[in-house]
Amino acid sequence: MKVLIIMGSESDKPVMQESQHYLQYFSIESEMVVASAHRNPDKVRDLCINAEQNGFGVVIAAAGMAAALPGVVSAYTSLPVLGVPLDGGLPGGIDALYSIVQMPAGLPVGTLAVGKAGARNAAILAARIFALSDKAVAARVAAFKQNGYRI
């Protein structure tokens, strides 16, 4: 299974490459797409409703400012959605953090830390989810722990 990384803007790429880098370490295939719930809602919908049949098992959704994207992704797919709030709006990325973490009940987004730490942890959490059904990934998750959580 693969991880779909959706981000709201090209400007989010430098941070979200961190997710891709960590997923590569765990030998998990990923695809990165720029699609905004505000600017390209139809594209987000198409990506999400087809994600499962296209071989994705987890979606990482990242956005800054008024970060509707992760919630909208969660509305269009039943896959686990991991949300990464990004800095760039209000100080510390608090606008994006609150937008992503405060989902109404029934429609979860597993929210990680703001910025690069969150991007890394989203990848590691995706690896832990895949490890439940993939022994090779489980071994790499164990090795990562042995190595002091460094790659």
Ligand SMILES: Nc1c(C(=O)O)ncn1[C@@H]1O[C@H](COP(=O)(O)O)[C@@H](O)[C@H]1O
């Ligand atoms: N929060 C969202 C959404 C969305 O939630 O759909 N789309 C773009 N954005 C965010 O706007 C910020 C500025 O984007 P630009 O740099 O393109 O102006 C980015 O951090 C992006 O994730």
